[in-house]
Amino acid sequence: MSELKLRRLDVGATDFDRELNALLDWESVSDTRVQETVAHVIHRIRTEGDAALQDFSRQFDQFEVDSASELVLDKAAIQAGFDRLPTEQQEALQTAAARVEEYHSHQVGESWQYTQADGTVLGQQVTPMDRVGIYVPGGTAPLASSVIMNATPARVAGVSEVVMATPAPKGQVSDFVLGAAHVAGIDRVFLMGGAQAVAALAYGTETVPSVDKIVGPGNIFVATAKKQVFGKVGIDMIAGPSEILVVCDGKTDPDWIALDLFSQAEHDTDAQSILISQDGAFLDAVSESIARLLPEMERADVIRQSLADRGALIQVDRLEDAQALINRIAPEHLELSIDDPESWLPAIRHAGAIFLGRHTPEALGDYCAGPNHVLPTSGTARFFSPLGVYDFQKRSSLIGVSPEGAKTLGAVASILARGEQLTAHARSAEKRIDE
């Protein structure tokens, strides 16, 4: 095993800005071949429905069914998966789901309206979407937490039906994932994956109902399909590789910090783990912890490459200098392993999730603290938010103008509409003045 050389940056160095930009640089490559493949898959699902879906399942998942109805698991089948789990996992899933539900209940938007002096009523009516689809990738690691994190805000929003799509290679689906679907209140599971699953959820087939929004992680085909069906349905944000920025004053056990960096790096080799401290000796100590603990890790190879390619230890002059770097990086996960971390909050403008204090490793937030683990990546915390109940509610403006109000507002609208040369608008408004 080669030794890990973890990048070390110093804000005082003359080329720090350039080095930091190079470190953060990430752009997903748009591949014409992938886009064309996905467009073809979507076209076939739209025109051939279930027949195409069965074809793709046979072709990509080695899963052959006589009827598309065999691709559907109902609530009983989902619960059966939960029932097969060890009690320990059942209870952990239930605890996580309950905590995530409680947290998200604080996000429910309410309708509001107010009445003006002339009797005009203005407001906004908030309603849930009708039906939502959660995509859950297959692959080696069964993403049970992803089911809970994506489905719970939809259910809390009051979405009538939450369905899930997940590939079932050779017909196999993980009981751990089904157990999560059970505790998260998924109504139906469709055993389908890839671009065909996204297409079926967006446009519907004889068996799969069309949904209003599709959320959840996936490979490049899934991500490309989501982008292509955007507008026909809603989608969640576009995710890049996951990242963590840890700020530590040097008073946390360096082994803890090393493990926190590992927990990010083990996701995949593109994941990014960065530590900032004002204490050079502490950065050395964390380096030593990393070297010592890395060989013990089950996913040591992934962690090593991720840290070597995209990791960094950054030394600042004063700890507070980290605040400017936080806002510049706009990290997905920000861990403030410092004294009185809440005092930093007013200075933090951009971060997906902020982990406060030495006892809050990112892993707790990933699974069960309550907040969502679907977070904006690659600096998009500048404009994206964590997945939440607000992503599954939508608003309708309410405008009830009184006869008196119509006279005042009609006069203003008439002037502006004529200024824009939209005279039918003007006449429509003026009609209510003349009355």
Next chain:
Amino acid sequence: MSELKLRRLDVGATDFDRELNALLDWESVSDTRVQETVAHVIHRIRTEGDAALQDFSRQFDQFEVDSASELVLDKAAIQAGFDRLPTEQQEALQTAAARVEEYHSHQVGESWQYTQADGTVLGQQVTPMDRVGIYVPGGTAPLASSVIMNATPARVAGVSEVVMATPAPKGQVSDFVLGAAHVAGIDRVFLMGGAQAVAALAYGTETVPSVDKIVGPGNIFVATAKKQVFGKVGIDMIAGPSEILVVCDGKTDPDWIALDLFSQAEHDTDAQSILISQDGAFLDAVSESIARLLPEMERADVIRQSLADRGALIQVDRLEDAQALINRIAPEHLELSIDDPESWLPAIRHAGAIFLGRHTPEALGDYCAGPNHVLPTSGTARFFSPLGVYDFQKRSSLIGVSPEGAKTLGAVASILARGEQLTAHARSAEKRIDE
């Protein structure tokens, strides 16, 4: 002038479903040539900056400048445009801006947090974006109202800098648009349009600062550019042609309803105007009003083609049957020209904006009632909301786990992480238990 034959549908007819689907069918065509042109423009702006911007301004806008700094209007230049307007327009713009600001102040999201029994703190911090760009199309009709509707929610959200991009063919820009920019509090106007303007706002040039989000309407090049830069910056929703669904019980003056349908149809020939009533004689009366009033309209040709191609009068058996059609159509604008329209609200699940009562024509909402006129089109009210303050704020999850909480949550996270085969996550959580 050819006579207008307005489509008449009856929910009782056997082919009603098919006819309604054909009427509503709309899909924007994705044109490879446009996509390639836009990709090229974005690439040039990214690599050549101001020089490319000046090139494109000369090429597309017949606007030649020696330095890119001539493309910038500061606050004084913006106000000069306002000062040149007639008093009537100045006052109308100010009234509209004040009303829109007041309405949107009700949408400001607040940070929140709560403390659990074990001392664990959970919450969400709400912050504004740093800088936002508003795109305002050129063309014949100066879209002053669009400036107010796009900029105001950003300003109310607390965005530090709101800039605007608008093409200036031969260097000309409308004082009406500048006046709107003045009352809406725009900080800087960049005289640039098309895909190059979107690219400059997304990536920045020597002169144009990069923004966090780009909103506002535009032609196919602008819309395609926004879709291509999505992810690098946020964008608003993808807009199709504008539409209105009027529901009337037959007791409103048919001339009023005819003008309301015209006000939608005059936008462009793809716009859609639909009227539903249980009263066949009333539908006849509206047809007569349309025939009589149409020749008086300045934009009669656009209105005639829009109504002929995409308009319809739909007769239902009972007025309440319109509710199911509303939810199926999910209209951008819904006008309830009926008695006690508020009693219908609980039954309406999907609509961009709901105009309540006979004195609330859409035109009032378009300009000055208060709510936003940027609304979800083509049935996307199923999952999109009106543009609002929430589009310019973003959230950061807050998680502060107490030492006691870390023991409980660590145990749960450990089980789930090991179930997902993410053992570094498990170890990071377990470390806080062992303490």
